[in-house]
Amino acid sequence: MVGEELTEQETALYDRQIRVWGADAQRRLSKSHILVYGMKGTITEFCKNIVLAGVGSLTLVDDRAVTEEALSANFLMPPDENVCSGKTLAELCRDSLNEFNPMVRVSVEKGDLTSFGAEFFDKFDVVVLSFCSLATKKLINERCRKLSKRVSFYTVDCRDCCGEIFVDLQKYNYAMKRQDETTECELQYPSFQEAISVPWRSLPRKVSKLYFAMRVIERFEEAEGRKPGEICIEDLPAVLKLKKEICEAQSLNESHIPNALLERLVMGAREFPPVCAIIGGILGQEVIKAISGKGDPLKNFFFFDSMDGKGIIEDISDPNPKG
Amino acid sequence: MAESTVHQSRSRDLDKLLLRPGNLVAPTFEPGAQLRDDLQEYARILVVGAGGLGCELLKDLALSGFKNLEVIDMDRIEVTNLNRQFLFRLEDVGKPKAEVAAKRVMERVSGVNIVPHFCRIEDKDIDFYKDFIIIVLGLDSVEARSYINAVACGFLEYDSDDKPIEETVKPMVDGGTEGFKGHARVIIPGSTPCFECIIWLFPPQVKFPLCTLAETPRTAAHCIEYAHLIKWDEVHSGKTFDPDDPEHMKWVYTEAVKRAELFGIQGVTYSLTQGVVKNIIPAIASTNAIVSAVCTLETLKLVSGCSKTLSNYLTCVEFFLILLYFGISSCPSGCGNHNCLLQYTIHVTESDGIMLTIEMYNGMEGLHIKVTEFVKDKDCLACGPGVLLELDTSVTLQKFIDMLEEHPKLLLSKASVRYRAMNLYMQAPQVLEEMTRSNLNLPLFELMGKVPKDIVHVTGTTSRDDKKTSCLRKLRLVFKGADAVTDQDMAVGA
Numbered sequence: 125m126v127g128e129e130l131t132e133q134e135t136a137l138y139d140r141q142i143r144v145w146g147a148d149a150q151r152r153l154s155k156s157h158i159l160v161y162g163m164k165g166t167i168t169e170f171c172k173n174i175v176l177a178g179v180g181s182l183t184l185v186d187d188r189a190v191t192e193e194a195l196s197a198n199f200l201m202p203p204d205e206n207v208c209s210g211k212t213l214a215e216l217c218r219d220s221l222n223e224f225n226p227m228v229r230v231s232v233e234k235g236d237l238t239s240f241g242a243e244f245f246d247k248f249d250v251v252v253l254s255f256c257s258l259a260t261k262k263l264i265n266e267r268c269r270k271l272s273k274r275v276s277f278y279t280v281d282c283r284d285c286c287g288e289i290f291v292d293l294q295k296y297n298y299a300m301k302r303q304d305e306t307t308e309c310e311l312q313y314p315s316f317q318e319a320i321s322v323p324w325r326s327l328p329r330k331v332s333k334l335y336f337a338m339r340v341i342e343r344f345e346e347a348e349g350r351k352p353g354e355i356c357i358e359d360l361p362a363v364l365k366l367k368k369e370i371c372e373a374q375s376l377n378e379s380h381i382p383n384a385l386l387e388r389l390v391m392g393a394r395e396f397p398p399v400c401a402i403i404g405g406i407l408g409q410e411v412i413k414a415i416s417g418k419g420d421p422l423k424n425f426f427f428f429d430s431m432d433g434k435g436i437i438e439d440i441s442d443p444n445p446k447g
Numbered sequence: 448m449a450e451s452t453v454h455q456s457r458s459r460d461l462d463k464l465l466l467r468p469g470n471l472v473a474p475t476f477e478p479g480a481q482l483r484d485d486l487q488e489y490a491r492i493l494v495v496g497a498g499g500l501g502c503e504l505l506k507d508l509a510l511s512g513f514k515n516l517e518v519i520d521m522d523r524i525e526v527t528n529l530n531r532q533f534l535f536r537l538e539d540v541g542k543p544k545a546e547v548a549a550k551r552v553m554e555r556v557s558g559v560n561i562v563p564h565f566c567r568i569e570d571k572d573i574d575f576y577k578d579f580i581i582i583v584l585g586l587d588s589v590e591a592r593s594y595i596n597a598v599a600c601g602f603l604e605y606d607s608d609d610k611p612i613e614e615t616v617k618p619m620v621d622g623g624t625e626g627f628k629g630h631a632r633v634i635i636p637g638s639t640p641c642f643e644c645i646i647w648l649f650p651p652q653v654k655f656p657l658c659t660l661a662e663t664p665r666t667a668a669h670c671i672e673y674a675h676l677i678k679w680d681e682v683h684s685g686k687t688f689d690p691d692d693p694e695h696m697k698w699v700y701t702e703a704v705k706r707a708e709l710f711g712i713q714g715v716t717y718s719l720t721q722g723v724v725k726n727i728i729p730a731i732a733s734t735n736a737i738v739s740a741v742c743t744l745e746t747l748k749l750v751s752g753c754s755k756t757l758s759n760y761l762t763c764v765e766f767f768l769i770l771l772y773f774g775i776s777s778c779p780s781g782c783g784n785h786n787c788l789l790q791y792t793i794h795v796t797e798s799d800g801i802m803l804t805i806e807m808y809n810g811m812e813g814l815h816i817k818v819t820e821f822v823k824d825k826d827c828l829a830c831g832p833g834v835l836l837e838l839d840t841s842v843t844l845q846k847f848i849d850m851l852e853e854h855p856k857l858l859l860s861k862a863s864v865r866y867r868a869m870n871l872y873m874q875a876p877q878v879l880e881e882m883t884r885s886n887l888n889l890p891l892f893e894l895m896g897k898v899p900k901d902i903v904h905v906t907g908t909t910s911r912d913d914k915k916t917s918c919l920r921k922l923r924l925v926f927k928g929a930d931a932v933t934d935q936d937m938a939v940g941a
Contacts (some may be wrong), residue, residue, distance in 0.1 A: 136526050136527065136528055137526060137527070137530055138529045138530055139525050139530075139718075140530055140531070140727070140728075140729055140730040140731070140776070141530050141531075141729070141731045141732075142718075143626075143718070143722060143727065143729035144626040144627065144729040144730070144731050145731075150661065156574065169736060172533055172736075173733045173736055174733045176530055176531055176732040177530075177731065177732060177733075178530075199506055199510060199555055199556070202518070202555060202556040203553075203555065203556065215529040223536065224533050225529075226537075268702075269875030285744075287626065313752035319844055327937035370565055397507060397510035397740075397743075398507050398510075398511060398738075398740040398741075398743040398744045398747070399740070399744075401503065401506075401507055401736050401737070401743075402736075402737050402740040402741060402744075404736065405732075405734070405740065406733070406737060408732070408733035409627065409733045411733075412733070419627075429742050429867070433741070
């Protein structure tokens, strides 16, 4: 697994996907190290996909105890409580993921992610956060950006039957293929902080409403000191009030954030299994692209709403980046 | 508010979808716990295929609350399946896919019952398919889809106003993937186009002309197919080529290399040889996961009538490899330096016979999901009212079967004939053939209870692209002069 050439076992097992992205990309995958935080439905789908793809290692962080809610939406959990008792979410998922592909080293890291220093994040090529507070997203993103090597950074959130992915590849060079031509491309990604600081009124008119709605919910949870997802229908009036304030501050017409959408997100802190699979699948593809260096990466937000079945890419960055 | 008084189901997410009215609900949708509970208790869903899509479909449907699933697949597990068919382990190699898949999902999701069927789809009686409210397809061939489509559409009947009779409509949700590309679509026989209506959508199967293989090869694939289709027979006359025999494959590879050297062609590898000879479809886990989940969402919406079904065709396309499908290479609105959301609508006029509405969301050709609308073919052999045949009341069943072979729209050989719940004649199995053989000499009109007109279903084999495939067709029979005879009688059937 760690040698230069793929082993015979790897070649047999990965045959069908080597035909998609080539042996070179497969080698790079087998040397990559991924860190994920927050073992909810979407992340477990993502983990399944990259473990099957054959990454080098996967480190899981989630010290929460198993709950009945987690069992029903999470395929990695056997429904038998006896098997689960005493284990954390991360530990249970690790046991299942090992079965999907014994060639991938899946491990658990305990502790508060925000307390880990630069040396910890330096061990990874990819960091994926799920169900993190605004503050944590910014903090971990900055910690990754300060490292000398590039660490690809992703956040993912699913609420009700919607999903959002954020991508930060910092400065990313790749070969873009069109018809028979290959052009060298360089993309400059903003940090999460930079992206959400882009004034709303400077964004194109048709930007996904979900972008704004997610930001309102994010701000609400931060202002109220809530954990991500710790929100319910009783909070709706306060959320709508906050929306009004933010829209005024941003000179954005309130109609850009339908109340009905906010209501859905407020009530739907729980994830919906098929949406987890879609978002987890897309996230899996993005991480594989970033590691292998092949294919056009997503820049920089992706939104999905199963009510209309549309998936939308938004580039939310400062049109005049400094430096 | 409904939620506080209704018992919360284990899957509260489904409650969100079904316990509230929404903007996009169909007129028939009534929000409420009754609907949700019925859905979970009684809906029987069939998943066709237990491979890359099938595994994901079973997981998604079970987690979404469906309690009664069945799965059919004729294959056994192979090592090359394991990179994406996550329900299978190394020690499962050799076992039937349907059985292992069913077992694994039942272990992980409590309350779901999955019945596996380890057999070919053609081996099942047509009535087997009748019991499911929706059939979800995770197939990897045009032929298999065509067959299931004909079965499901075969149940469809039209009333005297040419409207589909609702009770006979059996919807299908069809998924397909290849590498990073995939599609999901909904087929509602009688309303949306069926699989046959728009079969032209599939790119033509790659077939190299014999002269290219024999005289003027240009690519590695030509060299391989030369060795496989021409040279093998020359050297091993009589012995059938077995693609699963490594010795045979090595021989083809060696010959292909020799030929490539002769013509100065690069690129013949053992892996490519296998791929070309076995027609291997490159496949990864994430595309299957996405497409299956989209199919699951559509199944939920169909079953509960709770949201406008995604304008019948959702395509999730990944421009990882060069995509010949669309040929769109730059943002048409010409926006400058930022990769904004771009949306444009294409209308193709109805003079082409099709109406297309394409909405595209495209960020520098990264990932996009588009929604497309197509229109059904009213003369479709599968979902239309059925090929009309006028017969004399004296025509025997044998004569009828012979006619099917010659009929230009059917060209159906070795036909078995079924009317209502009765097998009039079955070519196989032997027991049924013997039992129904005596019907061959009887007039079809009498076998059908002397109705002046009705629908029969025939199955047999037909030729498509020089390949023999199983085929099912719905036929409208009208007996000449019968109306006069049976005017005083009670008509049976439609």
